Amino acid sequence: MSRIARRAILVLVFAAFPLVAATGTSVTGASAVGAHTARATLTSAPTVNANNWTAVIPTAPATSSSVNAVSCTSSQFCVAVGSETGNDASFIEQWAGSGWSQVTNTPTSSATPSLNGVSCVGPSFCAAVGAVDSTGSMLVNQWNGSTWSAVTGATPPSATSTTLSGVSCLSAINCTAVGQFNTGSGPQPLAEQWNGSSWTIQTTPAPTGSTATTLASVSCTSAGFCVAVGQATSGTSTVPLIEQWNGTGWAIVPGASLTLPASGIASFSGVSCIGTSFCQAVGTTNASGTFQTLVESFGGTAWTVATSPNSSTSEDNVLSAVDCVSMTTCTAIGTADTATNTSNPLALVWNGQGWTLAASTPSSADFTASGVAGVSCVTNWECVAGGSYSNSGTTDPFLMTSSIVRSGYRFVASDGGVFAYGSGAPFLGSMGGQHLNKPIVGMAVLPGGDGYYLVASDGGVFSYGAAQFYGSTGSITLNKPIVGMAVTPDGGGYWLVASDGGIFSYGDATFYGSTGSITLNKPIVGMAPTPDGRGYNLVASDGGVFTYGDASFFGSMGGTRLNQPIVGMAAPVSGGYYLVASDGGIFSFPTVNGPPFEGSTGSIKLNKPIVGMATGPGGYYLAGSDGGIFAFPETTGGPPFLGSTGSLTLNAPIVGMAS
Secondary structure: OOOOOOOOOOOOOOOOOOEOOOOOOOOOOOOOOOOOOOOOOOOOOOOOOOOEEEEEOOOOOOOOEEEEEEEEEEOOEEEEEEEEOOOOOOEEEEEOOOOEEEOOOOOOOOOOEEEEEEEEEEOOEEEEEEEEOOOOEEEEEEEOOOOEEEOOOOOOOOOOEEEEEEEEEEEOOEEEEEEEEEOOOOEEEEEEEEOOOOEEEEOOOOOOOOOEEEEEEEEEEEOOEEEEEEEEEEOOEEEEEEEEEOOOOEEEOOOOOOOOOOOOEEEEEEEEEOOOOOEEEEEEEOOOOOOEEEEEEEOOOOEEEEOOOOOOOOOOEEEEEEEEEEOOEEEEEEEEEOOOOOEEEEEEEEOOOOEEEOOEOOOOHHHOOOEEEEEEEOOOOOEEEEEEEEEOOEEEEEEEEEOOOOOOEEEEEOOOOEEEEOOOOOOOOOOOOOOOOOOEEEEEEOOOOOEEEEEEOOOOEEEEEOOOOOOOOOOOOOOOOEEEEEEOOOOOEEEEEEOOOOEEEEEOOOOOOOOOOOOOOOOEEEEEEOOOOOEEEEEEOOOOEEEEEOOOOOOOOOOOOOOOOEEEEEOOOOOOEEEEEOOOOEEEEOOOOOOOOOOOOOOOOOOOOEEEEEEEOOEEEEEEOOOOEEEEOOOOOOOOOOOOOOOOOOOOOEEEEEO
């Protein structure tokens, strides 16, 4: 799982247009339902995924080479790994925010090393796995923030050869790698775990009667949940294989039933999970006589075959990898053959309703006989895929990046009126003009942008578009009012936070702790989950920060004299967090190698105070209570200004925003 540079790599931006909702009338002494309302019908999913791609040629060695896997954790850090013929080092390219460069790697003892998988948890740790073809030994390289070094993996005692194909890291002390080992009687599945100091083998079952079993990819969402996929061969038939880790052991789980010919082949090569209730596995099957795309989806209880398109039904189409940002946004990549005996990149996108072919992939003459092997997405709209192409008799690596920017933001008034701007932020409904028990205090948007929530101070929750209602505190007597909410990364749940720091979790949101029983110096004013959803940060009006779950404390303004109180916080996918004050002062943590300070309104006389902030492509937005919008940085490549209500007379003040 993974995450690319938003500014330098995204080369094609679609024009955005504002969609503005009427606010309705302001409500005084409101008296009605502060709970779930009927959602607006989403007639078509907004195009907010990796739908258009542009080729990027990285620095290539003199010899043939290819990209096999990609892992990006932010707009400023991405790693692509692969193989390089005739050299004693693996092929590694790294993106650090301004361009791709080849990284000097620790040489192996003999030629033909290949890195097949990579997983990064941030700019200070990555694990890449593969094999040394000439010796049959596994290969593990790890990045510590400054250098790559070889690490000894765990080899089964009876193995004559060992290959690692995929890896998934939750942290620098928790990685799971999968592959195969051979004892002379056929490949057997292999899984092993990194604990921060060494790799250890995990017992991995093979299907009864299988003569060759391999694992190709793994995706972990917690220490107690991983899914690995591959294939198992028995006689002349090869079938897909799915295994699941529950925290103590691996077990084979049944996939969807496939109808194959007597010598049929179907296999998985990639998997990506969001939480424990959503996974997508991709590969290929020849059930129709020609190899065609295969996708199976997991919804929490069973795997089912998903309808997946092909560029041609008469030519081979193979999917190699998949990465999901949320339950409504996944990207799968691979290779599609043509009638002229060449091959082209293949990309499919999932919008929560179905799979479709990407609108465009590189297809010039320079990229004939090309295929894509790995993909990593930072956000719904920013993905990087890597592979190889034929170049005058040699094989060269290439990368392709998604090039549609989901430009847009929304903000909400205390009467529930919603204002939406940009093609990536459609208006899906509001409470404007309807009676409320208590005023709206905030909003939260699904990761896919196709739904959002409004929350009132009594904890009443109103959901729109694809957003699902999971519960509220609308009928509960609260110690303190609700001040905000946040959505889980998969969109399958949400948290509400009260001014005393009390946390209420719904859907798949997990409770990790609260300040509800602590005497605070100042009230809580906002929260932000970590990118993986396994923790969250709370911030008080004095800038004090409280962290729970896997959230890291990077600093705070607690104890520092502020010109104006803190009113909110935002956590970019790159890690760390921003605090924003009512005068638009911005505080970025960690102060070293943290999210960049791009500007503020701290020295500007504002018409109305700032009430919230949201991250955007290349920077962040601030919103005033009059709906005035400030986009930073105010330079090319920063988040675009798409409109505001700064010049309108509002029925009620703006209280929050989300992008």
